[in-house]
Amino acid sequence: MGKFILRRLGISLIIVFLVSLFAFSLMHILPGDPARLALGEEASEEDVQALREELNLDKPLPVQYWLWIKGLFTGDMGYSIIYNRSVKEMLTEKIPRTLSLGIPSLIISSVLGITFGVLSAIKRGKWIDQLITFLATLGAGTPVFWIGIILMYFFGVKLRILPISGWTSPAVDFTKYVRQALMPVFCLSLHLTASISRQTRANMLDVVNQDYIRTCRANGINERSVIFRHALRNTLIPIITIIALQIRQVIGGSLMVEQVFNIPGIGLMVKQGIMGRDYLVVQSSVLIISLVTTVCNVFVDILYGLVNPQIRKSWG
Amino acid sequence: MNEKKDYLLEVKNLRTSFFTSNGEVKAVNNVSFHVNRGEVVAIVGESGCGKSVTQMSIMQLVQSPPGKILGGEVNFNGKNLLKYGPNSKEMRSIRGNKIAMIFQEPMTALDPVMTIGAQLVEVIRTHRKVSKKEALVIAEKALDSVGIPDAKARLSNYPFEMSGGMRQRAMIATAVACESELLIADEPTTALDVTTQAQVMELLVDIVHKRNMSLIIVTHNLGVVNRYADRIYVMYAGHVVEQGTTEQILKHPNHPYTEGLLASVPKLEEEVGEKLVPIPGTPPNLTDIPDICPFIPRCRYACDKCRNSVMPPLERTGESGRYLACYVDIHADDVNEVKDNG
Numbered sequence: 001m002g003k004f005i006l007r008r009l010g011i012s013l014i015i016v017f018l019v020s021l022f023a024f025s026l027m028h029i030l031p032g033d034p035a036r037l038a039l040g041e042e043a044s045e046e047d048v049q050a051l052r053e054e055l056n057l058d059k060p061l062p063v064q065y066w067l068w069i070k071g072l073f074t075g076d077m078g079y080s081i082i083y084n085r086s087v088k089e090m091l092t093e094k095i096p097r098t099l100s101l102g103i104p105s106l107i108i109s110s111v112l113g114i115t116f117g118v119l120s121a122i123k124r125g126k127w128i129d130q131l132i133t134f135l136a137t138l139g140a141g142t143p144v145f146w147i148g149i150i151l152m153y154f155f156g157v158k159l160r161i162l163p164i165s166g167w168t169s170p171a172v173d174f175t176k177y178v179r180q181a182l183m184p185v186f187c188l189s190l191h192l193t194a195s196i197s198r199q200t201r202a203n204m205l206d207v208v209n210q211d212y213i214r215t216c217r218a219n220g221i222n223e224r225s226v227i228f229r230h231a232l233r234n235t236l237i238p239i240i241t242i243i244a245l246q247i248r249q250v251i252g253g254s255l256m257v258e259q260v261f262n263i264p265g266i267g268l269m270v271k272q273g274i275m276g277r278d279y280l281v282v283q284s285s286v287l288i289i290s291l292v293t294t295v296c297n298v299f300v301d302i303l304y305g306l307v308n309p310q311i312r313k314s315w316g
Numbered sequence: 317m318n319e320k321k322d323y324l325l326e327v328k329n330l331r332t333s334f335f336t337s338n339g340e341v342k343a344v345n346n347v348s349f350h351v352n353r354g355e356v357v358a359i360v361g362e363s364g365c366g367k368s369v370t371q372m373s374i375m376q377l378v379q380s381p382p383g384k385i386l387g388g389e390v391n392f393n394g395k396n397l398l399k400y401g402p403n404s405k406e407m408r409s410i411r412g413n414k415i416a417m418i419f420q421e422p423m424t425a426l427d428p429v430m431t432i433g434a435q436l437v438e439v440i441r442t443h444r445k446v447s448k449k450e451a452l453v454i455a456e457k458a459l460d461s462v463g464i465p466d467a468k469a470r471l472s473n474y475p476f477e478m479s480g481g482m483r484q485r486a487m488i489a490t491a492v493a494c495e496s497e498l499l500i501a502d503e504p505t506t507a508l509d510v511t512t513q514a515q516v517m518e519l520l521v522d523i524v525h526k527r528n529m530s531l532i533i534v535t536h537n538l539g540v541v542n543r544y545a546d547r548i549y550v551m552y553a554g555h556v557v558e559q560g561t562t563e564q565i566l567k568h569p570n571h572p573y574t575e576g577l578l579a580s581v582p583k584l585e586e587e588v589g590e591k592l593v594p595i596p597g598t599p600p601n602l603t604d605i606p607d608i609c610p611f612i613p614r615c616r617y618a619c620d621k622c623r624n625s626v627m628p629p630l631e632r633t634g635e636s637g638r639y640l641a642c643y644v645d646i647h648a649d650d651v652n653e654v655k656d657n658g
Contacts, residue, residue, distance in 0.1 A: 211424040217377055218419075219412030219439045219490060223403060229438075230427050237429075309429055309474045 078280030102250030117200020139194035330388035358545035416491030433471030
């Protein structure tokens with residue numbers, strides 16, 4: 001198992017390296033001069049040139065890349081040219097905000113999605129299955145920004161029972177955090193709940209027709225154990241993949257939701273960074289997001305092994 | 317003497333249908349048979365003749381919908397199991413306990429994410445009030461008795477770490493562990509390679525004889541039947557068409573279908589180059605089938621009486637214990653035989 005984890009971490013390192021190259025290249029391919037944008041149209045050519053030199057933008061690209069990476073290893077992610085703050089400081093501030101919405105939505109959609117999926121599968125064809133199927137299709141087909149605005153209008157403007165937007169740290173005022181987070185978390189969970197429940201239903205229906213489920217029944221095992229001990233475990237193995245694919249959103253934030261509900265998280269920060277050619281903000285955040293995502297994926301792979309002995313045994 | 321009391325299992329007029337969008341498929345149509353204690357009974361027939369559905373009906377494991385047991389009796393130890401619902405506690409306490417069942421596909425018949433030991437313990441503890449530790453001891457003994465070497469170590473193996481033959485043995489071990497009275501083996505060796513087939517069959521019959529269990533083998537392999545079965549029921553299109561001891565049936569088939577079945581099997585004593593005789597035509601579609609002998613279109617003895625009468629009932633013939641559902645005496649001198657049916 002140790003060897004397996006080491007190998008997976010090695011692969012992750014390569015992925016993160018490629019992402020760093022990619023993020024760096026993209027930011028430098030984009031048209032527009034960061035120094036000019038930072039100083040504005042009125043600034044003199046000398047001032048712009050001076051800033052370029054200060055930011056090392058006049059150096060060849062490989063040198064710039066090297067300087068960026070070197071900085072990262074010493075804990076220096078660079079400075080935002082728009083906000084004039086260190087990127088590290090900005091990330092430390094914004095990551096908790098994004099996580100405070102992403103993690104609850106991941107948990108909620110996993111629990112609800114699996115519950116609905118199982119319910120739907122064991123009551124196949126009954127009204128509850130049809131209701132869940134209808135809601136899941138609706139959920140998967142509804143654009144997040146649209147439902148966000150509708151919710152805001154309904155609960156925030158009409159009924160006035162929830163705050164329209166904003167974010168408060170749960171450590172500062174938990175009740176306020178919950179009230180503000182309700183709608184964004186709902187929006188974040190909507191698609192995921194829908195797709196997990198559809199996938200769980202399909203897997204479950206496939207699994208209950210397997211020979212080993214027939215064996216369980218032929219052995220007199222009660223239906224509850226057949227479903228929860230045998231069928232569910234086999235159903236969940238592919239579901240882990242779907243949930244794992246959402247980890248990026250949990251860390252990287254959802255631009256749509258952060259934009260609609262005006263939550264100053266990672267998504268919004270990266271978007272503003274791209275608009276303002278704030279290249280170090282974008283490069284470093286993309287790199288951090290990809291680093292955390294790949295590390296999480298290693299954990300997911302380990303999780304696979306825990307639920308699927310065949311994978312576990314293949315690790316040696 | 318009342319012979320009836322000795323039956324371990326008696327199936328009477330069992331009818332199971334599947335209701336599909338194309339109509340009612342009469343998979344099991346008035347099937348009756350019995351199994352004595354300590355007896356090995358073979359149910360023989362082509363694919364789709366209803367032999368497996370009959371067994372699934374005994375266990376009430378027919379998937380519903382679309383399947384439904386429409387009528388009949390399944391008397392096991394004198395109690396009609398059909399009185400209990402498919403999900404009832406009574407039925408569950410029969411399944412895997414009094415009546416064990418093993419299936420065609422050992423590769424997929426065990427839960428892939430649980431160890432063999434855990435699966436055996438689960439079944440044992442479903443039916444016996446024992447601790448986990450005691451159940452493990454029973455499981456180990458059972459694995460050992462079905463010829464799995466190093467049983468203790470095998471308990472912590474997952475199904476994918478075992479060969480098909482080993483998995484089938486593990487399935488048989490369930491029956492041993494729960495001291496089942498009846499074992500239903502639905503094509504137990506079809507998916508195994510030939511050498512393993514023989515081993516598994518020997519093991520099955522050995523276990524059954526040693527423990528005074530009864531065995532139903534569902535198969536289309538007449539070699540297996542010849543070697544191991546005491547009595548045979550031949551099924552065609554949802555009906556039992558002939559019944560008798562293995563010797564009676566295999567040496568002197570009375571039903572045209574049985575005769576055709578036997579003629580299509582290669583024999584060692586046959587001369588090289590001699591052609592096998594297939595049964596012409598294909599088995600009938602069982603959807604909305606009329607109540608006449610379903611074998612008529614493929615039968616070379618079919619006469620006007622057959623075509624104008626209802627399905628012949630399974631009736632006792634001259635020989636003891638022998639039954640036949642056919643209007644024609646195929647051994648009679650004046651039988652009107654169509655020589656070339658192809």
